[in-house]
Each structure stands twice: as structure tokens, then as C-alpha cells.
Amino acid sequence: MTAVYDFTLPALDGRSTIDLGAYRDKPILIVNTASKCGFTPQYEGLQHIWSHYGKGGLAVVGIPSNDFGNQEPGDAASIGETCYRNYGVGFPVAEKAHVKGADAIPLFHWLATQGGFLSRPRWNFYKYIINRQGKLSAWFTPLTSPGSQRFTREIHRVMLDR
Numbered sequence: 001m002t003a004v005y006d007f008t009l010p011a012l013d014g015r016s017t018i019d020l021g022a023y024r025d026k027p028i029l030i031v032n033t034a035s036k037c038g039f040t041p042q043y044e045g046l047q048h049i050w051s052h053y054g055k056g057g058l059a060v061v062g063i064p065s066n067d068f069g070n071q072e073p074g075d076a077a078s079i080g081e082t083c084y085r086n087y088g089v090g091f092p093v094a095e096k097a098h099v100k101g102a103d104a105i106p107l108f109h110w111l112a113t114q115g116g117f118l119s120r121p122r123w124n125f126y127k128y129i130i131n132r133q134g135k136l137s138a139w140f141t142p143l144t145s146p147g148s149q150r151f152t153r154e155i156h157r158v159m160l161d162r
Contacts, residue, residue: 003134004028007107009063009094012076012083018061018092020107025132026057027158030111032099033062034071034124035082042125043087045146049155050091056159060091063107065099068123072096099126115139127151131158 009018020028031046043062050060064079066072072079079096083089099108099121111128112120114136119128125142138154145151 004030004107004110004130004136005134007110009061009097009105009107012064012080012093012095014076014095018094020061023059024134026059027132027137027155027161028059028061028130029155030061030063030107030128030130032065032067032108032121032124032126033083033093034064034066034068035074035079037069037071037124039123039125039142040082041087042142042146043083043089047087047089047091049146049152053155053159054091058155058159062089062091062093063099063105064093064096065121065124066096067098067100067121071124111136111139129154129158131161 005021005024007020011018029049034040046060064072076095083093097105099105119139123142127140128136129138131137137158140151
């Protein structure tokens with residue numbers, strides 16, 4: 001796999017897929033998420049980013065994971081309730097998946113090769129910004145909120161980069 005556009009993910013609804021190839025030539029924000037985490041309120045900021053920048057082509061994809069602190073223990077219905085009802089998420093959310101270690105889904109193995117050892121998620125709400133060429137542009141730990149200047153500056157940069 002040479003670009004993020006080569007990956008597909010099963011969607012949270014269990015009936016469809018999220019084809020990252022559909023976002024070719026567009027920037028993408030990928031986030032590993034959890035419903036019962038201290039960082040879960042970042043869903044609001046992610047939704048704001050998607051609402052604001054999605055019109056300009058930015059895609060946001062959430063990938064729930066139970067890899068850290070058993071903070072995503074529920075099934076698709078409970079994850080959906082947190083995302084859609086509690087936080088008004090409108091961006092695509094994938095099926096719960098492993099994002100660390102040998103069991104990580106291929107997308108997260110690819111992200112690790114793109115960003116190096118330190119880019120591997122060590123908790124929920126790691127954020128990966130992919131440029132229009134389908135390569136990792138920047139990554140952020142959960143401590144960087146989606147509304148921070150540092151984060152939005154990088155979003156602006158990939159949005160303007162042609």
C-alpha cells in the first residue's frame with residue numbers, strides 16, 4: 001500500500017464500507033476513537049472540523065478501538081449512540097478495530113510506517129492528517145485538541161496544498 005487511498009474499512013453500520021479511495025486528491029483526517037474516554041468530548045471538535053472544512057473537501061474518518069483502557073467496550077449500536085446521538089457526528093465512522101500491535105488493521109500499520117515509531121497510537125484520539133497525495137502530513141496525540149491553533153494550522157496547510 002503506497003497511499004491512504006488504497007484502504008477500505010468496514011463501516012460501523014456493518015453493511016457498507018468506507019473506501020478511502022473515494023477521497024482521492026482530498027485531505028483526510030483519521031482518528032482512533034473511544035466512547036468512554038476522557039478525550040471523548042473531542043468528537044465535538046472533530047465534528048466542527050468536518051462541518052467547517054468538509055465543504056472544501058476535507059474528509060474525517062473515526063475508527064473506534066478498545067485497545068486502550070477498555071474504553072470502547074460496546075457494540076456498534078452503543079458506539080453509534082455515542083457518536084451520532086450524543087455528539088452529532090456526521091462524518092463516517094468505521095467498525096471497531098485494533099489500532100496497535102500485531103493485531104492492528106492494515107491502515108494503522110501503514111500509518112506507523114509513514115510516521116515512525118512515535119506516531120503509533122498510545123491512547124485514544126490520535127489524529128492523523130493525510131495530504132492530497134495520500135501521504136501522512138502530520139499526526140497529533142490526544143493532548144492536541146481539534147480546535148487548537150496548532151491543529152487547525154495543519155488542517156489549513158493541507159487544504160491549501162494542491
